[in-house]
Amino acid sequence: MAKLPTWADLVLVPLISLLLAAVISALVILAIGGDPVEAVTVMVDGALGSPYGWGYTLYYTTSFIFTGLAVTVAYHAGQFNIGGEGQAQLGGLGVALVCLALPWPHWSIALLAASVGAALFGAAWAAIPAWLQAKRGSHIVITTIMFNYIGAALIVYMLVEVLRPIGQMDPASARFPVGAKLPNFGEIPGLSLIFSNKVPANVSFFVAIAACFAVWALLWRTRLGYEIRAFGKSESAAVYAGISPTKVIMLSMLISGGLAGLMAINNVMGESERLVQNASEGAGFIGIAVALMGRNHPFGVFLAALLFGFLYQGGAEMGLWTTIPIELRLLVQGLVILFTGALDTMVRMMLTPFFRTARGAA
């Protein structure tokens, strides 16, 4: 099979995949008696039509950047981390423990401490699957899935038995102190001219952007990043070059888990301001779609996270104002993963003839 030009591989393949997913989704909407045009209108209007909509879209985007980067780092080391969901839940636990520990004087100090807590807890949850993969050869895909379930059970236990204040009925932690409240877009000078203070998007959006740069620098500008990518490309060649598989698997998975955990500063600290059950709401899984769609590059991850932020906010509005159930989001998410990650050869095959004729004519 002829090779596609790099730009086509990076830009066209994800776009065609997205188009295929959109066409199938439109057919599904038609099949369940909905109106695809109305659905798209409601989605665009609800997610991008107002500062309020953007406030939600960027809030979701922030979470998806973190989980997308988590999948990306692991992917470059040849590890498929499906455990982002559990790691993000545990990150929430880390944030809650940090925020509730002290009456924080200023949000910036609280954010710093909570980020450390979130990353540590997320990394810890990735550590056992990583160690089992490195030392015992247990398949990381299955162990990380198992850890998602174990993590969910652990959170339920912590919320019901440990963190729930006396006399409270619902399984949730106490509210975080005022000093730990992150400024949202309506409270940041400059941005407050556009956004009202009811939007959930908050300063952690900028932490997410910084994380994109950090991951790019790590993967393409450091020795560890080189080792990670070399190991991911060819395990035997990397070992021959003196790269330790245990080190690469452990470090890449710890960084991956830490990034997934970091997501909690957005949803737990920035939005709900207390730890509730299932706080990450599937964002860990969306990271898989975001990373595949973004071609495992931080810039691509940023764009894909924006797209999925739109999809999530728009999908919520669609579930609210039309008869189409909100679960359509899951379907689109699955289709995007399918086309970008598993049927990418098919998409390339579809594109190859166009490039062959173009080159033949030239």
Place this chain on the structure above:
Amino acid sequence: MDYATLIEVLGSTLRLGTPLLLACLAGLFSERAGIFDIGLEGKMLMAAMASGAVAATTGSAWIGLGAGIFASLLFAGVHGLASITFRGNQLISGVALNFVASGATVLIAQTLFGQGGRTPPLSGAARFSPIQLPGVETLAAVPGFGPFYAKVLSGHSILVYIALLCVPLTWWLLYRTRFGLRLRAVGENPESVDTAGVSVIRLRYTAVVLTGVLCGIAGAYMATSLQAGFGREMTAGRGYIALAALIFAKWRPWQALWATMLFGFLQAIALRPDVIEGTLHMKIPVPALDALPYILTVIVLAGFVGRAIPPRAGGQPYVKER
């Protein structure tokens, strides 16, 4: 734990172990042919929804079963297309199909019935009813075995016995037929099969179809026998537990039976905190019991119970020539 309680727990072990057993055998065919299938979960979920919906509409559990198998086969077909024909990443394909199933099941059930993504409760002929095995009364007088026969072995739906029959059948197919030999070969060394003039593609598609059928029965059992109707995410990770059981069983049918029954037993005692408290004389939090099957799976995967070596060509697409 007294004998009567043990009998009760063992009875529900068989009930809860059955979907795991069917899914595990489903995975066995696929992985023995060299196709990883993370998507057992999604296929079961689709089958549960389809069988629940069709059984509720037609009033027949058997038609529901057919619909379940059909829905599961549809997903198996896409997985086959992605991993055999287009040589895509089998793990990602499975994960993707699981998400599609999560979304599609609720979408379809909500559109058809408008009950928040459930299917209506099933009763009568729309459910597989328990079957009384012959000789229950005669053997009832036998101490020990009588109650065991009556309460553990007898009184399950037909699908439980079909699942149990699938174990020797799988063994026979895998180790005593030409097809089985070729299937095992294609998972270990597809080049040799190809050299012998047998189609790798066709063998792998056959395996994927068998996987689809077995997952279909497993899903239909969930909705029309174990429970009365489909509820969202009702498979609750059983597809993944079945995969773990498959590794535990080292990809062999009889061992798959014991592994899935062990996991079934864990799920059964997780439902009876009173029994655990009475036996261990300490209180164990419910979330810990919920997590127990998953924790055990990790321990099994960690290889503390002997090394498990998967089929050698597993996960690799076959390229005939370059």
